[in-house]
Amino acid sequence: MAFLTLEGVSKEFGSFTAVRDVTLTIDKGEFVSLLGPSGCGKTTTLQMIAGLVEPTEGRISLDGRDITREKPNHRGLGVVFQSYALFPHMTVTQNVAFGLEMRRVPSAERMERVREALSLVQLTSFADRYPRQLSGGQRQRVAIARALVIAPPVLLLDEPLSNLDAKLREEMQFELRRIQRKVGTTTIMVTHDQAEALSISDRVVVMEGGRMTQVDAPYRLYEQPSNAFISSFVGKTNLLAGTWRRNGTSSAVDIGGVLLEASAPEIAAGTPVTLSIRPEKILMRDAGAGRLEGRVASRFFLGSQWLFTIDTPIGTMMVSTPNQGVEPPAEGSPVGLDWSPANLRIIAGTAAAAA
Amino acid sequence: MIARSSTLSAPWLLAGPGALFFFGLVLLPLALTVILSFHAYDHSTGIQNTFTLSHYVTVVTDSYYLEIFWRTLRIAALTTLICAAIGVPEAYILSRMRDPWRSVFLLVIIGPLLVSVVVRTFGWSMLLGSQGLVNQALQLVGFAPARILYTETAIVIALVHVMLPFMVIPVWTALQKLDPMVEAAAWTLGASHFTALRRVVMPQVTLGMLSGSLIVFGLSASAFAVPALLGGRRLKMAATLVYDEYLHELNWPLGAAIAIIVLVANLCIMLAYNRMVEARARRTLG
Numbered sequence A: 001m002a003f004l005t006l007e008g009v010s011k012e013f014g015s016f017t018a019v020r021d022v023t024l025t026i027d028k029g030e031f032v033s034l035l036g037p038s039g040c041g042k043t044t045t046l047q048m049i050a051g052l053v054e055p056t057e058g059r060i061s062l063d064g065r066d067i068t069r070e071k072p073n074h075r076g077l078g079v080v081f082q083s084y085a086l087f088p089h090m091t092v093t094q095n096v097a098f099g100l101e102m103r104r105v106p107s108a109e110r111m112e113r114v115r116e117a118l119s120l121v122q123l124t125s126f127a128d129r130y131p132r133q134l135s136g137g138q139r140q141r142v143a144i145a146r147a148l149v150i151a152p153p154v155l156l157l158d159e160p161l162s163n164l165d166a167k168l169r170e171e172m173q174f175e176l177r178r179i180q181r182k183v184g185t186t187t188i189m190v191t192h193d194q195a196e197a198l199s200i201s202d203r204v205v206v207m208e209g210g211r212m213t214q215v216d217a218p219y220r221l222y223e224q225p226s227n228a229f230i231s232s233f234v235g236k237t238n239l240l241a242g243t244w245r246r247n248g249t250s251s252a253v254d255i256g257g258v259l260l261e262a263s264a265p266e267i268a269a270g271t272p273v274t275l276s277i278r279p280e281k282i283l284m285r286d287a288g289a290g291r292l293e294g295r296v297a298s299r300f301f302l303g304s305q306w307l308f309t310i311d312t313p314i315g316t317m318m319v320s321t322p323n324q325g326v327e328p329p330a331e332g333s334p335v336g337l338d339w340s341p342a343n344l345r346i347i348a349g350t351a352a353a354a355a
Numbered sequence B: 001m002i003a004r005s006s007t008l009s010a011p012w013l014l015a016g017p018g019a020l021f022f023f024g025l026v027l028l029p030l031a032l033t034v035i036l037s038f039h040a041y042d043h044s045t046g047i048q049n050t051f052t053l054s055h056y057v058t059v060v061t062d063s064y065y066l067e068i069f070w071r072t073l074r075i076a077a078l079t080t081l082i083c084a085a086i087g088v089p090e091a092y093i094l095s096r097m098r099d100p101w102r103s104v105f106l107l108v109i110i111g112p113l114l115v116s117v118v119v120r121t122f123g124w125s126m127l128l129g130s131q132g133l134v135n136q137a138l139q140l141v142g143f144a145p146a147r148i149l150y151t152e153t154a155i156v157i158a159l160v161h162v163m164l165p166f167m168v169i170p171v172w173t174a175l176q177k178l179d180p181m182v183e184a185a186a187w188t189l190g191a192s193h194f195t196a197l198r199r200v201v202m203p204q205v206t207l208g209m210l211s212g213s214l215i216v217f218g219l220s221a222s223a224f225a226v227p228a229l230l231g232g233r234r235l236k237m238a239a240t241l242v243y244d245e246y247l248h249e250l251n252w253p254l255g256a257a258i259a260i261i262v263l264v265a266n267l268c269i270m271l272a273y274n275r276m277v278e279a280r281a282r283r284t285l286g
């Protein structure tokens, strides 16, 4: 079922390796995000798929055909650039029609398909405007229409939403997913925004310093991050450094003398580990009723939830609780923290890389 | 009260030096030239203090002058065309170069501007002369020696060399403003390199090409050193003609009339061209 595959793809710029040994298989109709901090090689990876950057090593194939050395104008992939790269001297219609013109689609059919594409992105009434007369969100939709109208086998999106303001970005995420579902095009989206990657993708590929470090469905990525970097980059988390202890059948993490019960069968006793627990997995109880005693250091009201920082014997912990309509503990009040041991994730090694 | 009057006079004071400069160095000599061109001239007694239109009538009816004007127009247009044909691709290649090379080649292109036109023109006259390098090379590969010096060809070659930077620089500036991803977008949509250049890059550098063409045309049509040194005594252009009327014939009023006609003709051509191309470019580029 593999539709698009990357096998051991690397890219070197001089002595600098921007992308290192990326191997990835994408199925037809899938929506995959490349997620990572700025400069980790996402754009380079996307442009190698598009044919705009030639890989130093590795193989890229599409639907069984090796396209590693194929020119971009023969690949026929739809690309939405970070800057949108619309043709400034052409109207919206002319921009969208360009790809069809290059394919020598007869003019009647061309106009029909342009009209359909514009109605898909809800820009029908802007058909005769020039790009400079459009807002950021409208330009982005023109770029999507221009890429989709040629019915590409794969749609490549490079941070398509990063130039939009928060509210519009949220709307466009749903819009993008709606369009993708409707058209069914295999889509790869580059983003540095973890919330965006989690909310619209079928699978997320995390990249760090040119390497692929985890490929998983959003839910699994969030619940089972494979390293300390990912657990803090994807969502918020509390990272605590400790030592693994084992006593017969029970095991625990020792953090400065405090033992927290946890299970991670394959780790040897005495190994330094990092413990990760999400703020929403911690329950706040009355003082004395939890596994750990603490005191509220500060609290922030976020509307749908409260975010607390709690001083505890093992360090400061972030805790979030849903807004239940009653006033939660005030700053300075003692509280007890509780959690289900299954929600503690143990990551081998120290949290040095996580910061 | 004082503060108020000083704020009112401030713009005038600020614009004053520039305006004075412009008036003294451009408008005044121009007005004097216009007045001079209407004075009568007599070969034995010199400039008369009587009003006449005869110089203008002479210029526009005498085929000798018309031929020179026609040649000037032809050479300037040809130079502009060749400069565009060489300069635009050159600017494009330059804009796609990586850094050490880009700076080196930019210097190579702008470098000639640092050498006097007269010196460069003498250089060309040595190269193109009957025993020059070009003819020696022609003979070496078995061709008959060609007469290049003192022909329109020589003038066009040297003018293109002198004017090329004025075409490359505005086009290069326009290319710098272009998002390189726009060209890449055209490729991903199926356009070949050539089609992407023609349909996407070229239309966006029209304004740069327009300003380059105007500068090259204007400077070529009024060029003096190149036609004077490479055209010889007989092959005259407008500027050398004016020079001759002033300094050889000593007929200053006729020289002034020619200068005014050249100025007006140049202005008309450039304005019309500007109108035509800019209107089109503005409509789409804004």
Ligand SMILES: Nc1ncnc2c1ncn2[C@@H]1O[C@H](COP(=O)(O)OP(=O)(O)O)[C@@H](O)[C@H]1O
Binding pocket: A013, A016, A018, A036, A037, A038, A039, A040, A041, A042, A043, A044, A045
């Ligand atoms: N043409 C290039 N020449 C040299 N280095 C480059 C080039 N393109 C990208 N890089 C480098 O490769 C790294 C990855 O870049 P990029 O793929 O654009 O990152 P991202 O899109 O994840 O922010 C960066 O450190 C960048 O400086």
Ligand SMILES: [Mg+2]
Binding pocket: A042, A043, A082, A159
């Ligand atoms: Mg990028």
